[in-house]
Amino acid sequence: MVGFDVREVNLKDYEDIYKLNSKLNYSNIKSISEDNKSLMIVAQLNDDVIGYINSNFNEDSNNNKTINIKDIIVDEKYRGLGVGHQLMLEVEKNAKDNRVNYIVSINKDYHKEEIEFYNRQGFKLDKDFKFVKKSYLQ
Template identity: 35%
Template sequence: MIIRKGVKTDMPAVLALIKELAAFEKEPEAVVVTVDELLRDGFGDNPLFHTFVAERNGEVIGMALFYYRYSTWKGKTIHLEDLIVKEQFRGTGAGSALYREVIKFASEQKVRRVEWVVLDWNTPAIRFYEKSGATILNDWRTVQMDEKGMTQFTIDL
């Protein structure tokens, strides 16, 4: 298995992994992003995200997708959006290798924090992150507003 930077030709496999993660998280219909959008947004002059992929025998079996953020308290940070390994390859070390690569990249980029979210029922992931030295923040809540909410909010202004 090798861990490498994702390239354009990996994006169909990345999208398949995103869809597998959505199914795992019990929201299989939530994915609306397309390969074309991944190509446009990840490989232009100012890419909105970066990926690492785990490859085994020429097949992409896992990926980590992340992007830069800016913290008013810490400065430059990285947000790990998704880390997923195909179900049949879980337990092979691919997830750990992808995680290590993201943390190594962040350290090399001199960011002050890497952050991500984990579902409260995903106890294997929570245990893995805690064992790695990550801190699980229980007093913060993720807040989101979808397209419908944004539209309604702007109408109500």
């Protein structure tokens, strides 16, 4: 697929994101966009948001910096076309830029499609049933 862009979220994306995930209302998106520990990247085709990845920066008890992926959603019409991969690449770029040790998916109720996606992206399932990809420190 050609022609979609990835960028950080802004408030005018609210309606498109709400169509993808009705659990995210305007207030949630406003909080995410204003929080310097949050990172929400959207994929945009023409004027429509066709997918997003919602994550946040964190530090574990060993002072390892992490990016925790809360969710990644791509409109069903655009799945299998590289949209999720491009969103993940943007998160990985942020991980490198911010000297993050790990990217972790914190969802514990994975669907088959999600498991396959994380495996294709190079993530490994750990003992706590989290998908983890490390290390971005150079």
